[in-house]
Amino acid sequence: MPHPLPHPGAERIEAFGRDMDAIRDRVLADLGERDARYIRRIVRIQRGLELGGRGLLFLGFFPPAWLAGVAALSASKILDNMEIGHNIMHGQYDWMNDPAYSSRRFDWDTACPSDQWRHSHNYLHHTYTNVQGVDRDIGYGVLRMSDEKRWHPYFLLNPLWAFLLAVFFQYGVALHDLEVERVLKGKKDKKDALRVLKGIWTKTRGQTLKDYVAFPLLAGPFAPFVFAGNLAANLARNLWAYTIIFCGHFPDGVRQFPKSVLENETRAQWYHRQLLGSANLTGGPLFHIMSGNLSHQIEHHLFPNLPAHRYADIAQEVRAACRRHGLPYNTGPLWRQFGTVVRRIFRLALPTRPQAALGAAAGA
Amino acid sequence: MPTPSAPATGPRQPLPRILGSRLFAALAFPHGVDRYLEAFNPLWSLHEVRATIAAVRHETADSVTLTLRPNRNWNGFEPGQFVQLSIEINGVRRTRCYSPANSVHAADGRIELTVKAHSWGLVSRHLREHARVGMVVGLSQAQGSFRLPQPRPERVLLIGGGSGITPVMSMLRTLVDEGHRGAITFLHYARHARDVAYRAELAAIAARHPQVRAIHVTTGPDGGGEAQGRFSRAQIEKLVPDYAEAETFLCGPPGLMAAVESVWVERGLAPRLHLERFTLDTPPATQAGVAGGELRFARSERCAPNDGRSLLEQAESAGLHPQHGCRMGICSTCTCRKTSGTVRNLLTGAESAEPDEDIRICVSVPVGTVTLDL
Structure with a gap:
């Protein structure tokens, strides 16, 4: 069966694939002390921000200290989840053979249990990126993010659900692997769901105890300041992570795919799908670090196991390869990319038809 | 008879008790207290043994003798036992086994290791050329049943x-x-x-x-x-x-x-x-008809033809990064579930066709097709 993507020429795709393999092999051969030193440095900065932030919140009765504490703790959680946790759990640093940086042992400062994340994200999302009905990151089971998803009056409140998902993002991510709607429809085994739920409960309980019980109680009479500060830091992290992550696959120009693309898909076609299904964000070095280098979403999807701090360099080569082979490369500033995401959330609240492009491509 | 470990650099006496409490475990969730301590001083840890290199001597042309000052987690050793020493070379943590050469009655609680640098020995050569006073290394507790018995034999x-x-x-x-x-x-x-x-x-x-x-x-x-x-x-x-x-x-x-x-x-x-036995015999040459077959790494969905080397080496050649430590069948860090197939243990020569068994992949060679949960 022919591959149902619009064909810029099969040979051109294979050539692009060979270029991507060459980039991967070159970076893999070059991994070493520089990468180990980088991730250790980021972890040290994160630990410092966390201890500093939590310390400042103990003085939270003094408003500037509370604000600085929230800022530091928010930055700590963002670094922990994005540049550190997400990337270590992809196995980007497994070659270091250091248990502290091992994808199988690492856990992060958020409600989602690491083992479930590795299943729903590393395996499902990264293998079946943007394939409708398989990649659960399209709408997270609660939003309508593609024209192909059948409209229902529930989606009239699409913008509200999106807003709530942003506010409670860490819990949305935590519940991701539970696949609630599949359990309700009887498509997922209840016993399986119960096991997943138990994992979520254990992890969420630990997180709640730390942020909302243990640290506030330690502050004695200042408990309310610490409680409110931790709440604010978690909220800031939720909103930021949501914004960056939704810019990865939902801005205008990003393609979604029917299940049929998966049949007989070659390695090069997989690279091509990752390229078409992802979008980058432009910005400075600090912006890239604070977004866990998910601002290089294209490079991350092409090479999920390469240390993310390398993506900026790799991006130049990927872009050049795209130009060479006449392939699109979707990138833009945060405000513009997120603007188109918001527009999509609103547009899809109302009934729409499956888009011609996709339908035509699927039938081609 | 483990010797009492002498106090060494590290958090002071009452502090480890407090830091090891359930309260601190809750505060440091989910990373654990050690992951915070080590960000400030690589020697600090509640559980892991780490040591500072206190002296470096070159007694012969091809060896280096290191004196290590372990942190307080070190439980001492008995004469004849070995430790696993971990260092990082170009970003990769490498672990090798060495036996302390000093008396267990050394009053300062230090450990003396003499490392002979082989031309092919990555870690030994690195230690001979780059070990410096003040460097921090990882250690295991002392291991091994090769030791002087109590009471001491006469002759x-x-x-x-x-x-x-x-x-x-x-x-x-x-x-x-x-x-x-x-x-x-x-x-x-x-x-x-x-x-x-x-x-x-x-x-x-x-x-x-x-x-x-x-x-x-x-x-x-x-x-x-x-x-x-x-x-x-x-x-x-x-x-x-x-x-x-x-x-x-x-x-x-x-x-x-x-x-x-x-x-x-x-x-x-x-x-x-x-x-x-501290060195492995070189793996026996592949016998005709018994190697062959292929290795199936189930979790990473990869396959490779079996070339008769150890499972760990073959997995690495296939681009995987299995966890490992000593690479000589001692530390069990590389223990992995074999779901099917026959493997031969390089240490004992024994073959096992047991399905679903945990094996140490660094000292197991596949005999025919083997599937690993890796």
Whole structure:
């Protein structure tokens, strides 16, 4: 069966694939002390921000200290989840053979249990990126993010659900692997769901105890300041992570795919799908670090196991390869990319038809 | 009898108790307290043993002797045991086993390791060239059943070969510190006498203690020493006529070990021979018809033709990064579930076709097609 993507020429795709393999092999051969030193440095900065932030919140009765504490703790959680946790759990640093940086042992400062994340994200999302009905990151089971998803009056409140998902993002991510709607429809085994739920409960309980019980109680009479500060830091992290992550696959120009693309898909076609299904964000070095280098979403999807701090360099080569082979490369500033995401959330609240492009491509 | 560990650098006495409490475990969730401590000082840890290099000496051209000051988590060792030492080389953590050579009664609680640098030894060469005072290394607790028993045997024969000198050196130094009255013979094999670390000290011990005899045997041309030539029954009968009465402790290269073992077995003395194998025989050449097949790494969905090397090496060649430590079948870090197929253990030669069994992939070679949960 022919591959149902619009064909810029099969040979051109294979050539692009060979270029991507060459980039991967070159970076893999070059991994070493520089990468180990980088991730250790980021972890040290994160630990410092966390201890500093939590310390400042103990003085939270003094408003500037509370604000600085929230800022530091928010930055700590963002670094922990994005540049550190997400990337270590992809196995980007497994070659270091250091248990502290091992994808199988690492856990992060958020409600989602690491083992479930590795299943729903590393395996499902990264293998079946943007394939409708398989990649659960399209709408997270609660939003309508593609024209192909059948409209229902529930989606009239699409913008509200999106807003709530942003506010409670860490819990949305935590519940991701539970696949609630599949359990309700009887498509997922209840016993399986119960096991997943138990994992979520254990992890969420630990997180709640730390942020909302243990640290506030330690502050004695200042408990309310610490409680409110931790709440604010978690909220800031939720909103930021949501914004960056939704810019990865939902801005205008990003393609979604029917299940049929998966049949007989070659390695090069997989690279091509990752390229078409992802979008980058432009910005400075600090912006890239604070977004866990998910601002290089294209490079991350092409090479999920390469240390993310390398993506900026790799991006130049990927872009050049795209130009060479006449392939699109979707990138833009945060405000513009997120603007188109918001527009999509609103547009899809109302009934729409499956888009011609996709339908035509699927039938081609 | 583990020696009490001397206090060393690290969080002070009441502090570890507080930091180890359930409250701190809750505050540091989910990373754990250690992950915060090490960000400030690589030596600080509630559970892991780490050590600072306190001195670096080069006793022979191809070796380095390190004195390590372990943190407070170190539980001490018994003479003959080994530790796993971890260092980072170009960003990759490498672990190797070394036996402390010092007396367990050293008052300062330090550990002395003598590392012989082989031309092919990545870690040993790195240590010889780059070990500096102040560097921090990772350690395991002391391990291994090769050790001096309690109570100490009366007549002791210690046989070391090459870098296998270190555990028997620890035994000798410990016995001397304990004022051991029985006769001790220290028999050491090397290519050349000048290659022997501790040569001067051995001479000094023998001079001070009449019950101690040190005999250097060399196997290379013009090696020097008190005797020449490889180990044989005739040689041991000449050098140590009463060897049958001794409790014998042996550590050396595979050839020496096999030669000594066969003489002891011949004489029916096997129960009195204690030994430590610290080098693997090179994997036996692939026999026709038994290698072949393929390796299936189920979790990473990869396949590779079986080339007869260890599962760990083949997995690495296939682009996987399995966790591992010692690479010689000791630490079990690389333990992995084999779901099907037959493997041969490189240490024992035993073959196992048991489905769903945990194996150490660094010392297992696949016989035909094997599936791993990796």
